[in-house]
Amino acid sequence: xxxxxxxxxxxxxxxxxxxxxxxxxxxxxxxxxxxxxxxxxxxxxxxxxxxxxxxxxxxxxxxxxxxxxxxxxxxxxxxxxxxxxxxxxxxxxxxxxxxxxxxxxxxxxxxxxxxxxxxxxxxxxxxxxxxxxxxxxxxxxxxxxxxxxxxxxxxxxxxxxxxxxxxxxxxxxxxxxxxxxxxxxxxxxxxxxxxxxxxxxxxxxxxxxxxxxxxxxxxxxxxxxxxxxxxxxxxxxxxxxxxxxxxxxxxxxxxxxxxxxxxxxxxxxxxxxxxxxxxxxxxxxxxxxxxxxxxxxxxxxxxxxxxxxxxxxxxxxxxxxxxxxxxxxxxxxxxxxxxxxxxxxxxxxxxxxxxxxxxxxxxxxxxxxxxxxxxxxxxxxxxxxxxxxxxxxxxxxxxxxxxxxxxxxxxxxxxxxxxxxxxxxxxxxxxxxxxxxxxxxxxxxxxxxxxxxxxxxxxxxxxxxxxxxxxxxxxxxxxxxxxxxxxxxxxxxxxxxxxxxxxxxxxxxxxxxxxxxxxxxxxxxxxxxxxxxxxxxxxxxxxxxxxxxxxxxxxxxxxxxxxxxxxxxxxxxxxxxxxxxxxxxxxxxxxxxxxxxxxxxxxxxxxxxxxxxxxxxxxxxxxxxxxxxxxxxxxxxxxxxxxxxxxxxxxxxxxxxxxxxxxxxxxxxxxxxxxxxxxxxxxxxxxxxxxxxxxxxxxxxxxxxxxxxxxxxxxxxxxxxxxxxxxxxxxxxxxxxxxxxxxxxxxxxxxxxxxxxxxxxxxxxxxxxxxxxxxxxxxxxxxxxxxxxxxxxxxxxxxxxxxxxxxxxxxxxxxxxxxxxxxxxxxxxxxxxxxxxxxxxxxxxxxxxxxxxxxxxxxxxxxxxxxxxxxxxxxxxxxxxxxx
Amino acid sequence: xxxxxxxxxxxxxxxxxxxxxxxxxxxxxxxxxxxxxxxxxxxxxxxxxxxxxxxxxxxxxxxxxxxxxxxxxxxxxxxxxxxxxxxxxxxxxxxxxxxxxxxxxxxxxx
Numbered sequence: 001x002x003x004x005x006x007x008x009x010x011x012x013x014x015x016x017x018x019x020x021x022x023x024x025x026x027x028x029x030x031x032x033x034x035x036x037x038x039x040x041x042x043x044x045x046x047x048x049x050x051x052x053x054x055x056x057x058x059x060x061x062x063x064x065x066x067x068x069x070x071x072x073x074x075x076x077x078x079x080x081x082x083x084x085x086x087x088x089x090x091x092x093x094x095x096x097x098x099x100x101x102x103x104x105x106x107x108x109x110x111x112x113x114x115x116x117x118x119x120x121x122x123x124x125x126x127x128x129x130x131x132x133x134x135x136x137x138x139x140x141x142x143x144x145x146x147x148x149x150x151x152x153x154x155x156x157x158x159x160x161x162x163x164x165x166x167x168x169x170x171x172x173x174x175x176x177x178x179x180x181x182x183x184x185x186x187x188x189x190x191x192x193x194x195x196x197x198x199x200x201x202x203x204x205x206x207x208x209x210x211x212x213x214x215x216x217x218x219x220x221x222x223x224x225x226x227x228x229x230x231x232x233x234x235x236x237x238x239x240x241x242x243x244x245x246x247x248x249x250x251x252x253x254x255x256x257x258x259x260x261x262x263x264x265x266x267x268x269x270x271x272x273x274x275x276x277x278x279x280x281x282x283x284x285x286x287x288x289x290x291x292x293x294x295x296x297x298x299x300x301x302x303x304x305x306x307x308x309x310x311x312x313x314x315x316x317x318x319x320x321x322x323x324x325x326x327x328x329x330x331x332x333x334x335x336x337x338x339x340x341x342x343x344x345x346x347x348x349x350x351x352x353x354x355x356x357x358x359x360x361x362x363x364x365x366x367x368x369x370x371x372x373x374x375x376x377x378x379x380x381x382x383x384x385x386x387x388x389x390x391x392x393x394x395x396x397x398x399x400x401x402x403x404x405x406x407x408x409x410x411x412x413x414x415x416x417x418x419x420x421x422x423x424x425x426x427x428x429x430x431x432x433x434x435x436x437x438x439x440x441x442x443x444x445x446x447x448x449x450x451x452x453x454x455x456x457x458x459x460x461x462x463x464x465x466x467x468x469x470x471x472x473x474x475x476x477x478x479x480x481x482x483x484x485x486x487x488x489x490x491x492x493x494x495x496x497x498x499x500x501x502x503x504x505x506x507x508x509x510x511x512x513x514x515x516x517x518x519x520x521x522x523x524x525x526x527x528x529x530x531x532x533x534x535x536x537x538x539x540x541x542x543x544x545x546x547x548x549x550x551x552x553x554x555x556x557x558x559x560x561x562x563x564x565x566x567x568x569x570x571x572x573x574x575x576x577x578x579x580x581x582x583x584x585x586x587x588x589x590x591x592x593x594x595x596x597x598x599x600x601x602x603x604x605x606x607x608x609x610x611x612x613x614x615x616x617x618x619x620x621x622x623x624x625x626x627x628x629x630x631x632x633x634x635x636x637x638x639x640x641x642x643x644x645x646x647x648x649x650x651x652x653x654x655x656x657x658x659x660x661x662x663x664x665x666x667x668x669x670x671x672x673x674x675x676x677x678x679x680x681x682x683x684x685x686x687x688x689x690x691x692x693x694x695x696x697x698x699x700x701x702x703x704x705x706x707x708x709x710x711x712x713x714x715x716x717x718x719x720x721x722x723x724x725x726x727x728x729x730x731x732x733x734x735x736x737x738x739x740x741x742x743x744x745x746x747x748x749x750x751x752x753x754x755x756x757x758x759x760x761x762x763x764x765x766x767x768x769x770x771x772x773x774x775x776x777x778x779x780x781x782x783x784x785x786x787x788x789x790x791x792x793x794x795x796x797x798x799x800x801x802x803x804x805x806x807x808x809x810x811x812x813x814x815x816x817x818x819x820x821x822x823x824x825x826x827x828x829x830x831x832x833x834x835x836x837x838x839x840x841x842x843x844x845x846x847x848x849x850x851x852x853x854x855x856x857x858x859x860x861x862x863x864x865x866x867x868x869x870x871x872x873x874x875x876x877x878x879x880x881x882x883x884x
Numbered sequence: 885x886x887x888x889x890x891x892x893x894x895x896x897x898x899x900x901x902x903x904x905x906x907x908x909x910x911x912x913x914x915x916x917x918x919x920x921x922x923x924x925x926x927x928x929x930x931x932x933x934x935x936x937x938x939x940x941x942x943x944x945x946x947x948x949x950x951x952x953x954x955x956x957x958x959x960x961x962x963x964x965x966x967x968x969x970x971x972x973x974x975x976x977x978x979x980x981x982x983x984x985x986x987x988x989x990x991x992x993x994x
Contacts, residue, residue, distance in 0.1 A: 018951075021959060021961075022935070022961045023935065025912075025913065025959070025961075026911075026912055026913045026916070026931060026935075028958075029913045029954075032956075052930060053930030053932035053933065054930075057932060058931075058932035058933075058935050058936055061936050061939075062936060065940055065943050066939060068943050069939075069942060069943050
């Protein structure tokens with residue numbers, strides 16, 4: 001049965017008294033009865049107590065039972081109240097659909113965007129790597145002037161024998177594999193060559209078969225490969241019996257020994273793994289100069305990562321003592337694997353997360369204002385309910401219930417919105433963002449969303465409740481019927497919220513503005529070549545078939561001449577890389593005739609290997625000397641071309657032509673290099689926002705390489721020659737997969753995809769923030785106008801013109817905005833410094849951006865105020881003053 | 885061993901209390917007196933377990949309690965059967981009768 005009024009629940013003390021009363025009533029009654037039958041009072045008392053039995057035990061027991069009873073009553077009362085609160089709230093919310101819809105949509109937008117971004121950030125940055133005790137895994141990176149962070153086979157051996165605080169070390173290096181299957185196009189795969197203990201160091205188990213056994217990374221062991229699960233599904237029909245069979249990789253037969261579980265691998269994008277087969281020479285001290293391995297270690301349990309890092313550093317210092325020549329000032333550092341992977345992504349992703357949190361704040365501010373307006377409109381309802389006996393806490397609970405429902409429904413809609421947003425985000429994310437493809441809305445993200453929703457609900461419920469002070473209620477009743485009473489306090493809160501909203505939007509807009517401007521600067525950079533009308537693609541010649549330099553050179557000559565002859569191709573050329581494709585191949589060099597310097601202090605330059613037409617295809621100007629010609633053959637004198645930056649940096653006051661440069665690279669025992677015969681213009685080879693590298697070009701014919709980039713300048717759109725170019729490769733060697741097929745314009749776009757991603761995201765969020773702030777501004781101004789109808793009517797009656805009135809209203813909006821803009825700009829000055837590192841050629845205090853944002857906000861504020869201003873100007877004094 | 889008072893079987897007291905309350909709302913003392921009169925002192929019933937039973941039955945929802953005034957105008961806690969308690973009583977009564985009938989059947993001379 002429902003109770004219509006509430007019995008107060010009994011306290012511990014009340015229960016105690018009740019129990020005592022009940023028991024003493026019993027004893028008294030019994031004693032009285034015995035006395036009435038003629039017994040003496042003392043005797044009667046003794047008898048009554050004896051008849052009763054263990055009274056203390058009974059007392060304790062009854063109290064405990066009564067506690068249970070009260071607790072159950074409290075629970076059921078609470079549930080009943082909650083149910084009626086919810087029913088009432090839903091009825092109320094359905095009664096004002098515009099309010100409800102606006103609030104829910106706004107919250108859904110804010111919460112949804114946050115859930116989506118949080119899920120991405122969580123997937124990329126926060127979620128632990130999928131390996132047991134992954135926090136013990138570290139990358140060992142080396143630092144030495146003029147070298148990358150890679151290491152050598154002897155380094156691995158050194159660490160294995162000297163380290164005490166590590167369980168083990170393993171290494172990996174990149175592997176590109178041409179996979180040839182029957183009745184299928186040859187395919188180029190990316191994988192890793194690893195030490196045999198690779199998977200056991202990661203502590204993962206295979207899906208099928210086994211991982212590598214000890215000794216399989218020696219030159220005499222049979223060739224084995226582990227496939228990734230996606231590759232196994234895609235190319236081998238998920239057939240477990242592939243284990244034990246041989247497949248053809250890089251023109252060799254290799255036995256499949258196992259399949260690695262999807263997601264539980266490293267490197268994450270590898271599709272297959274093969275053991276590195278170190279030769280005796282690889283392991284000798286002779287290779288200590290050439291570094292190409294990445295080292296991974298697992299720190300023992302109970303050893304702190306810092307201690308382990310100290311040990312790595314100590315080992316490296318010992319090595320420097322043993323090999324002072326090669327290891328001069330070389331330092332080792334161990335970084336937690338996850339941190340090493342995430343690296344420089346942290347800052348931009350946290351900036352984006354902060355940006356989306358600001359969007360949520362603005363959304364919340366809008367909803368808060370909506371709630372306040374509504375609370376004002378409902379003052380009389382609240383007053384009546386109070387007069388009917390509803391306690392203040394009951395009213396607050398009612399308000400909280402309403403806002404909870406709003407925020408929970410908003411969050412649910414937000415999660416749906418986030419699902420859609422995630423698919424857009426993932427499609428848009430740059431390929432090199434690690435783990436982003438597997439990011440999903442998981443339990444963590446949902447928990448964060450849920451707590452955000454609860455917090456929002458609570459705050460918005462309490463906020464209007466705080467506004468509705470108990471003392472105001474009588475006033476509210478009196479004025480309530482008209483509902484036109486201006487409440488200075490409430491209006492001040494609303495204005496403050498709107499100004500804050502504008503300020504927040506300004507910070508976002510400035511951030512986005514800076515990034516967008518930076519991106520435009522980046523796109524305006526002259527790459528040093530004309531990217532339009534160039535098609536590029538790559539092939540990799542397997543060493544098994546193309547085992548001699550003449551074979552490679554011969555293949556390359558035929559490829560180039562056939563490609564050049566294709567209709568639609570103006571000129572075609574080959575190289576070891578194309579600009580901006582991420583290839584980085586630096587070597588140290590010496591100039592003949594100069595005093596010899598220590599190996600570790602030799603200068604280094606980026607090496608590019610090109611055919612004569614390469615400069616024609618890219619439109620790189622020849623500044624001095626001559627270009628390569630077909631006569632620069634393998635048996636002709638060795639020649640080289642350098643770029644302008646090379647000359648500026650290494651031969652500033654000399655004539656580079658005629659100088660002989662020798663690089664630290666031997667092919668068939670012959671030191672590579674040559675006489676400089678020409679100087680070409682600079683090309684942005686590495687990245688648009690990086691300094692131009694010094695480049696040392698070698699003729700392809702004299703230095704043939706197995707990884708070949710085919711480039712073609714076309715007359716028509718570049719994609720029109722793609723299939724013809726593929727055909728040329730197929731005709732020459734049907735087992736060669738063609739990959740990295742990209743126009744040069746795509747290449748440029750890919751190279752700035754991260755910057756584009758950040759700028760786009762921030763731009764979208766800033767736009768949403770601006771819209772929300774405009775809506776908020778409109779809402780507050782419109783509400784103020786509706787409250788002032790009476791006053792405005794009087795003004796019109798007294799002769800104020802419509803223009804004057806609307807100017808007054810717009811002025812109010814502009815003043816609010818100006819305050820917000822001012823605060824926002826000041827905050828942006830500080831905030832922009834955080835993204836200064838992400839900016840190219842734009843200062844974080846860029847005045848253009850700041851002024852543009854201020855103007856934009858001004859225009860938006862004027863527009864948002866215009867509609868209510870027009871309404872104000874049209875106020876009919878008669879209607880307004882008659883009241884309602 | 886015919887003359888002495890007998891111990892109560894487990895759970896019996898609850899039935900007796902419910903049965904007493906079928907007469908109408910009454911306080912604990914009245915319940916105690918009524919049961920004693922009806923059993924003619926055959927069952928040894930102390931008041932402590934009786935009160936425990938009353939509160940236990942309240943927690944179970946079989947009886948409801950309310951403070952009221954006794955015939956001599958003192959504040960007393962009155963118990964009444966809830967619909968739930970009425971059902972419970974019916975069930976337990978039937979169970980008891982079946983139980984007793986079965987025991988009698990066994991004791992009957994063959």
